[in-house]
Amino acid sequence: MxxxxxxxxxxxxASAQAAVLHDNGPMSTGPTHHLGNTAPVGTTFSELQxxxxxxxxxxxxxxxxxxxxxxxxxxxxxxxxxxxxxWSVSSFVVYGxxxxxxxxxxxxxxxxxxxxxxxxxxxxNIVAGDLTTNILTFTDFSGIxxxxxxxxxxxxxxxxxxxxxxxxxxxxxxxxxxxxxGLTSAGNTFAPLVTxxxxxxxxxxxxxxxxxxxxxxxxxxxxxxxxxxxxxxIGSQNVELGGTMELGGSVSAxxxxxxxxxxxxxxTSTVGSGVITANSSSSAISLAVASTATGSAELVLDGSxxxxxxxxxxxxxxxxxxxxxxxxxxxVDGSGEVDAADIDAVIADFGSTYPGGSTPxxxxxxSGEVDAADIDxxxxxxxxxxE
Numbered sequence: 001m002x003x004x005x006x007x008x009x010x011x012x013x014a015s016a017q018a019a020v021l022h023d024n025g026p027m028s029t030g031p032t033h034h035l036g037n038t039a040p041v042g043t044t045f046s047e048l049q050x051x052x053x054x055x056x057x058x059x060x061x062x063x064x065x066x067x068x069x070x071x072x073x074x075x076x077x078x079x080x081x082x083x084x085x086x087w088s089v090s091s092f093v094v095y096g097x098x099x100x101x102x103x104x105x106x107x108x109x110x111x112x113x114x115x116x117x118x119x120x121x122x123x124x125n126i127v128a129g130d131l132t133t134n135i136l137t138f139t140d141f142s143g144i145x146x147x148x149x150x151x152x153x154x155x156x157x158x159x160x161x162x163x164x165x166x167x168x169x170x171x172x173x174x175x176x177x178x179x180x181x182g183l184t185s186a187g188n189t190f191a192p193l194v195t196x197x198x199x200x201x202x203x204x205x206x207x208x209x210x211x212x213x214x215x216x217x218x219x220x221x222x223x224x225x226x227x228x229x230x231x232x233x234i235g236s237q238n239v240e241l242g243g244t245m246e247l248g249g250s251v252s253a254x255x256x257x258x259x260x261x262x263x264x265x266x267x268t269s270t271v272g273s274g275v276i277t278a279n280s281s282s283s284a285i286s287l288a289v290a291s292t293a294t295g296s297a298e299l300v301l302d303g304s305x306x307x308x309x310x311x312x313x314x315x316x317x318x319x320x321x322x323x324x325x326x327x328x329x330x331x332v333d334g335s336g337e338v339d340a341a342d343i344d345a346v347i348a349d350f351g352s353t354y355p356g357g358s359t360p361x362x363x364x365x366x367s368g369e370v371d372a373a374d375i376d377x378x379x380x381x382x383x384x385x386x387e
Contacts, residue, residue, distance in 0.1 A: 018090050018292065022080045022233040025194030025202055027095070027159065028144050035151045046146045046159060046195050056200055057222040059146050059157065060190035061209050063096060065111055065131050065182025071212050075111075075131065075182035076191060077119045078207040078229035086173045088272065088290035089114075089128075089235040091165035094181050095142060096189045097157045103141040108184045110136030110164045115178040119208060120215040124178075128170040131182060138163035146192045159192050168270045169235060171288045179231060180210075194228035201225035238272070238288040241299075241313075243322030247306060249329035249377040250281040255354045255368030260303035260327075264289050264313075271297065271315070285325075291317050299325075305361040307331050307338070308386035330381030332361050338381040346374045 027046040031039045039045050048056045062074040092112055098105070111131045117124030129135070139162055146157040162183055183189045194202045205226040207218040218227040245260065257277050264272035264287065272289030287299070294317045302308040306327040313322065330338035332345040349362035349370045357363070357370060364374040 018234050018236055020232050021087050021089070021235050021237070024078060024080060024231045025196075025228050027142070027146075027192050027195050027230050029195055029197050033147065033151065033154060034149070037151050037154055039145060040155065043143045043145060045154065046144045046192055048148050049195060049198065049200055050149060051198065051200050054200060054223050055149060056220040056225060057148070058193070058220045058227075059148060060097065060192045061211075061218065063182045063189055063191045064184060066109075066184055073131065073182070073210065073213075075180055075210045076207060076218065076229055077115070077178050077180035077210070077215075078231065079118075079176055079178045080233055081176045082172045082174050084174050085240065086171060086238040086288045087233070087235050088238050088288070088292075089166070089170045089172055089233055091137070091163055091234040092179060092181065093232040093234060094162050094164060094183070094191070095159050095230055096162060096183045096185065096191050097146050097159045098185050098187045098189055100156050101158050101160070101185070101187075103158045103160075105160070105186060106139040107136055107160065107162050107189070108186070109134040110162045110181065110183050112164045112179060112181040114170065114172070115180060116175065117178070119178050119180050119210070127172075127177070128166065131180075135164045135166060136162055136183075137165040144192075157190075163234075168273075169290060171238065171272055171274055173274075173288065178208075179233075181231075192230060194230050202228040204228075236290045236292040239291045239317065239319040241272075241285075241287040241289060241319060241322050243285050243287075244324045245276065245278065245283045245285045245301070246324055246326040247278055247281050247283070247329065248326055249364060249380070250366045252281050254279050254281075254366040255363070256360070256366065258304040258366060260301055260306065262287055262302075263300045264293075264297050264315075265300065266293060266295065266297045266315075275303075276301075285322070287322075289315060293317070301325065301327060302386075305329055305332050305364050307381075307384055308336065310387040328381055328384050329364055330378040330384065331386075332359060332364065332378065334361075336386040338378060338384045342378045343375060346370060346378055350375075 028044040113129040271293035332342040
C-alpha cells in the first residue's frame with residue numbers, strides 16, 4: 001500500500017512538472033513495533049519514542065480549523081527555508097489521521113497559508129493562502145500507521161496524505177517562511193509529528209500550534225520535547241530574468257518608491273509573478289520564473305502611473321537578459337488610457353508634496369511635488385493606452 005500511495009503522489013507531482021523542494025522530516029519508525037508486533041505487509045508504524053525513562057505521549061494535535069468549541073480554530077505551523085534563486089511553489093503535501101479511520105477515506109477540506117515570519121508575531125505577514133479557501137486536491141494513504149507504545153490499536157490510526165494545491169503557483173524569493181495548515185474529515189482530524197527512532201525531540205524543532213485563539217510552541221505534554229510538523233513543499237526552482245526597466249517621464253532618483261507588478265504568462269497559466277520596487281527612472285530588474293516553464297510566454301508589467309506593457313519572450317529553463325523595457329507614463333487614475341481625467345487628477349492635487357495629496361500617482365515624475373512638469377508629462381502621453 002505504501003508503494004502505491006507514494007507512486008500516486010509522485011505521479012501527480014511529475015504530471016505538474018514539479019518536484020519535492022523540501023521535506024520537513026520523516027514519520028516512519030519501521031515495520032516492527034518495539035514490542036515485536038509487525039505492521040501489515042507494505043506498511044510501517046510511526047511509533048512514539050522513549051529514551052530511557054522518558055517517553056513522548058502525544059500522537060498528534062488537532063488541525064480542525066473549523067472547530068467551533070471554546071478552544072476555537074485549530075491549526076499548526078512550521079518553517080522552511082528557500083535558497084538563492086527562489087522557488088515557484090505549486091502545492092504542499094501535509095498529513096492527518098483520525099482514530100478508527102480508514103485507509104480509503106478522504107479528507108473533506110484543506111487550507112494552508114504561507115507567512116514571511118513567525119505566525120502571529122509583529123511584522124509577520126501572510127504572503128499566500130488563507131484559512132477559508134478549500135485547496136484540497138488529493139487524499140491518499142501514506143502507508144504509515146500512527147501508534148503509541150502499547151500493542152493495542154496499532155492500525156487504528158492510518159496516516160493520510162493531503163495534497164493542498166494553490167490556484168496559481170506562488171513565487172517565493174530567498175528567505176525563511178512558515179506554512180500553516182488545517183484539515184477536516186468525517187471526525188476530528190489530528191496531524192502526526194516528525195518521528196525518528198530513538199529521538200524525542202527533532203534537531204531544530206520549533207513547530208507552533210494555534211489553539212484557544214493564540215499561538216503556542218508545540219511540545220509533547222509528557223516529555224516537554226519540542227515537536228516538528230511533517231510536510232513536503234512541491235514546486236520548482238526559479239530562474240532569474242534580468243534586464244533594465246525604463247520608467248519614462250520620471251526623475252532619475254525618486255522621492256518615493258513606486259511599485260510595478262509583473263506576471264509571466266503562458267496562456268492562462270502564471271509561471272512567475274511579483275512586484276518590482278522602483279526607486280529611479282532606470283531600474284535593474286530581476287524577475288523570478290519557474291525553471292520548468294519553457295517556450296513562448298508573455299511578460300506583463302503594470303503599476304502606478306505607467307501604462308501596462310506586454311513583452312513576448314521565450315523561456316529556456318535558464319536565466320537570461322530581457323534587455324531594456326520602456327514604459328509610458330501619465331495614466332494617473334489607472335484607467336488604462338492617458339486622457340483628460342488624468343490632467344484633472346494632476347490639477348486637483350497641484351502643489352501637493354510627498355507624502356501629502358489624495359492621489360500619490362499625480363506626482364507623475366516622482367519628484368516629490370505635483371507641479372507643471374506633471375501636467376506636461378500627461379499632455380505628452382495624451383491618447384496612449386495600455387498594451
